Amino acid sequence: MLFADQNLARRLERTEAQANANFVEARCRLSPESNATWIPVAGAYALFDGVESPLTQTFGLGLFEPVGAAELTQIETFFAERHAPVYHEVSPLADAALLALLPARGYRPLEYTTVLYRPLSPNDSLAAPPHNPELRTRRIGADEVSDWARTAAAGWSTEGAGLDDFMRAYGTISASSTGAAPFLAELHGQAVAAGGLFMHDDVALLMGASTVPAGRRQGAQSALLAARLRYAARQGCTLAMMGALPGSQSQRNAEKNGFRIAYTRIKWQLESRTT
Structure with a gap:
C-alpha cells in the first residue's frame, strides 16, 4: 500500500524535476543559443528553458531541505540573471513555512496541478x-x-x-x-x-x-x-505518475485507470522583488 505522504511526494517530484532537467539539457544540446540550464538549490531544481517556457520554474521546493531567505535569493538571482519570471510549483507536503515565506517575499498563488499516482x-x-x-x-x-x-x-x-x-x-x-x-x-x-x-x-x-x-x-x-x-x-x-488540472477530464480518465490523487500543487509567481 502506497500512502500519499512526504516520501511518496519526494519520489514523484524528483521524477518530474529530473524529466524537465533532462529536457533542458536536450534543449541546450540541440539549440546551444537557447542558454538553457538548471541548478539544484536545497534539493529543488531551478530550470531555465527560455523566458516564456512553461518549464522555466522550480520543482520540489521545500520537500528535500529547508528553504529560507538565502535559498530563495539564490533562486531568484538565477532567474533574474536570465531576465526570466520566477515560478515555484510547491507540494502541500513541502515545508509549511513556505506558506508564510512566499507571500512575504511578493509571491502570489497562480494555479493548481493535481498529481496522481498508481502502483505498477x-x-x-x-x-x-x-x-x-x-x-x-x-x-x-x-x-x-x-x-x-x-x-x-x-x-x-x-x-x-x-x-x-x-x-x-x-x-x-x-x-x-x-x-x-x-x-x-x-x-x-x-x-x-x-x-x-x-x-x-x-x-x-x-x-x-x-x-x-x-x-x-x-x-x-x-x-x-x-x-x-x-x-x-x-x-x-513500480510506480506511475501524471499531472492534470483538478477536476479535468484527464484527471477522471486517470482515476478510471487506477490512479489516485496524491496531492494538489500550487504554482507561485513572484510579482515583486524584496530588497
Missing part, C-alpha cells in the same frame, strides 16, 4: 485492450522523432493559434531527452495519437498525450496509456 507491477491488468482491432501502439524508433513530434503537435492544433509550431518544437526536444520513451498509436497504419513516457529510478511519468482531430473517439488514448504502463512495468518501474 508486470502482473497487473493495466487496462482493457482497445475495441478497435485496427488500432496499434508502439514505442517509436530513434529515426521517428520528427514523425512523433508532428503527430503530437497535430493533436494540440485545435487548442489555439500558433500552438502547433510550439508543440512540434517541444515534442522534438522531449522525444530526444535522456530517459524518454515516446509512443505512437496508429489506426489503419496511420499515426493518430502520441504519448510521452519518462522513467527515473523506478518511477514512470506519463506526459504529453494528444490525438489528432480525425483520430479521436477511437480508443487511442486508452490504448496509449495501457501500452506505456505495461512498458514501464517491464522496465522495472
Whole structure:
C-alpha cells in the first residue's frame, strides 16, 4: 500500500524535476543559443528553458531541505540573471513555512496541478485492450522523432493559434531527452495519437498525450496509456505518475485507470522583488 505522504511526494517530484532537467539539457544540446540550464538549490531544481517556457520554474521546493531567505535569493538571482519570471510549483507536503515565506517575499498563488499516482507491477491488468482491432501502439524508433513530434503537435492544433509550431518544437526536444520513451498509436497504419513516457529510478511519468482531430473517439488514448504502463512495468518501474488540472477530464480518465490523487500543487509567481 502506497500512502500519499512526504516520501511518496519526494519520489514523484524528483521524477518530474529530473524529466524537465533532462529536457533542458536536450534543449541546450540541440539549440546551444537557447542558454538553457538548471541548478539544484536545497534539493529543488531551478530550470531555465527560455523566458516564456512553461518549464522555466522550480520543482520540489521545500520537500528535500529547508528553504529560507538565502535559498530563495539564490533562486531568484538565477532567474533574474536570465531576465526570466520566477515560478515555484510547491507540494502541500513541502515545508509549511513556505506558506508564510512566499507571500512575504511578493509571491502570489497562480494555479493548481493535481498529481496522481498508481502502483505498477508486470502482473497487473493495466487496462482493457482497445475495441478497435485496427488500432496499434508502439514505442517509436530513434529515426521517428520528427514523425512523433508532428503527430503530437497535430493533436494540440485545435487548442489555439500558433500552438502547433510550439508543440512540434517541444515534442522534438522531449522525444530526444535522456530517459524518454515516446509512443505512437496508429489506426489503419496511420499515426493518430502520441504519448510521452519518462522513467527515473523506478518511477514512470506519463506526459504529453494528444490525438489528432480525425483520430479521436477511437480508443487511442486508452490504448496509449495501457501500452506505456505495461512498458514501464517491464522496465522495472513500480510506480506511475501524471499531472492534470483538478477536476479535468484527464484527471477522471486517470482515476478510471487506477490512479489516485496524491496531492494538489500550487504554482507561485513572484510579482515583486524584496530588497
